[in-house]
């Protein structure tokens with residue numbers, strides 16, 4: 238069913254709110270709790286389509302997962318070698334994280350598996366994980382050697398290896414780390430640009446012998462995972478839409494509670510601060526080993542910037558909403574090193590350039606960069622390209638312009654932020 242939104246100018250945001258649990262951590266919590274020796278409890282689990290697909294897949298692989306209440310899962314771990322073959326294909330839906338991490342895990346099992354996904358996921362590159370996993374001894378067949386469906390041939394002996402991921406991708410790194418848990422020797426995984434390290438930190442907290450620092454993980458062979466209680470913070474990638482809205486809409490002052498502020502995820506806060514944004518981190522603390530804070534945001538006069546390229550990996554999912562802020566800021570914004578945006582749920586450079594131009598913005602792009610001249614925008618009918626983050630980005634843009642903006646095909650917002658419209662309305666966004 239197609240879901241379209243109508244959005245128009247907001248007169249200001251106020252109040253406190255929590256956003257849904259972190260998507261990256263929710264996927265990993267299900268996966269690692271399933272491989273642990275006994276029963277784990279997960280709180281703050283994201284009830285999104287992506288992460289529920291991952292939980293469903295583990296149920297298919299023989300893991301008992303209870304959902305006693307929303308956002309809680311009780312996972313009865315089966316140990317590293319306790320997964321069972323599924324007669325049916327394993328459907329990752331829209332989730333690149335689900336498919337790539339599972340490829341690393343399943344290539345080490347004694348049985349075969351078939352991974353499938355929706356139309357968007359079936360167009361996303363998988364050779365980036367397949368080629369590197371093959372170096373460890375994995376055997377994986379893919380359509381055109383690059384796309385789902387992926388047929389993963391079990392029963393292979395995996396070898397410890399030293400591998401550089403070559404692409405700044407936590408999904409690629411994590412796929413290799415999952416395979417390394419089953420290898421016959423230690424593995425050293427390096428990356429040229431450090432990416433989010435949730436796989437490494439969760440493994441360590443569950444007792445796996447692993448050493449890691451920015452851009453480097455040494456995974457020892459032969460460990461075990463102990464069960465745990467995992468408390469997942471709010472997802473900064475979801476919070477980013479509300480943060481941008483509060484910065485851009487005059488008369489706004491909001492506080493978002495319990496948001497994960499892992500340094501590998503806070504590039505967007507640095508970028509907004511460079512643009513002149515008033516953002517305060519309150520009540521900073523650790524929760525299940527992860528830094529969290531309440532984030533207070535007030536309306537600000539934003540100006541264009543040259544985005545420091547080192548921030549890109551730390552705000553990779555927030556680039557669409559950053560482009561919206563740039564289009565409404567005073568002056569010109571330039572960003573480079575963005576090639577990875579072309580292989581997300583949609584080509585996020587193309588999707589944003591099209592929508593912003595439809596709203597009257599002056600935008601130019603190259604394969605890996607954009608230049609956006611800030612100024613006044615006008616309402617338009619916007620195509621989201623069935624990409625959740627594109628839909629939410631334009632819902633925010635529409636709050637700062639006259640007239641009614643239509644945003645088409647927003648159903649996939651349920652993959653990461655199912656209650657976005659309701660929560661946005663509560664804070665004062667004009668969206669239905």
Ligand code: S3P
Pocket residue numbers: 260261262333334405406407408409411433553554577
């Ligand atoms: C994720 C890594 C990023 C990010 C995605 C979640 C993860 O993807 O865009 O939303 O959980 O590891 P890449 O690894 O492709 O950059």
